[in-house]
Amino acid sequence: MIQILIADDHAIFRQGVRRVIEFAADMRVVSEASNGREVLESIRSQEPDILLLDLAMPSPSGIELIKRVREVAPSLPILVLTVHNESELASRTIRAGAAGYLTKDGEPELLLDAIRTVSKGGNYVAQPIAAKLLYDRFDRDAAPHRLLSDREYQVFLRLARGLGIGVIADDLYISPKTVSTHKFRVLQKLGLKTEAELVRYAIRHQLVD
Incomplete structure (x- = not known):
């Protein structure tokens, strides 16, 4: 059973994600967090198998929070779920230690697939973002x-x-x-x-x- 910590500062969104996860027999939500401080506390107390993380929350947040999580729980997979679809932000997030990057406009099935992949030690990036990252990799113009x-x-x-x-x-x-x-x-x-x-x-x- 994959134990999941949902971190997002919008309660309605957390409940929506929880309901999606409840349809999967192999995973369950063990905790929720609305800010960076609660994320770090829940990681210590609940020891989840995966952190499902929004980038925009009360401090610490975003890349800073990912780095803090890596210090507290180096092996905890982090799957970012965000509204931001910029490849540069995705690249920075992954470099900071995230194992996956999804946008909130994706299908529920993609979220479940991403959770399973990341929880097993794999990486998962939404297809549109992955295409942009691939293009950027071969872009010789260092912007x-x-x-x-x-x-x-x-x-x-x-x-x-x-x-x-x-x-x-x-x-x-x-x-x-x-x-x-x-x-x-x-x-x-x-x-x-x-x-x-x-x-x-x-x-x-x-x-x-």
Whole structure:
């Protein structure tokens, strides 16, 4: 029996995933978490076989949380289930230690297949993301955004989507001053001067819709 920890800050979504899992005879949900702190506590107390993780939760979250989980439970498979379909974010997530990457618009059967694959030590990436990753692998043009740190990349994507400094600070649980510092470094590393140029850059590289 595959024992699963569901981590997502939306209760309705957690319940929906739980119901999907209940149809599978070989797996069950042993715990739920709505923030990074609860994830780490549940890993220690419940010892799940797999962590089903959303990237956008109260701190710690995202890639930072994946790295923390790897420290606490090095062998625990992490399957990311997110709304973000950018290949660069998927690549960074996998490098941080995730064993799988799925988007929330996928079919329930794909989620169950991914859980089984990852729980056995395999890797699973949604087909559209996998195709983008393969293309990027053979892309010899090292785009500047690949040189951004993980936190800088998180800020970069949110700026590209038009979010303000305050909103980004609340979203990432960091101070507005820290966001502004990251913004300055992002513009500097990408050789850009304005947010408008940043948005055009993100669209040109197909990092946002």
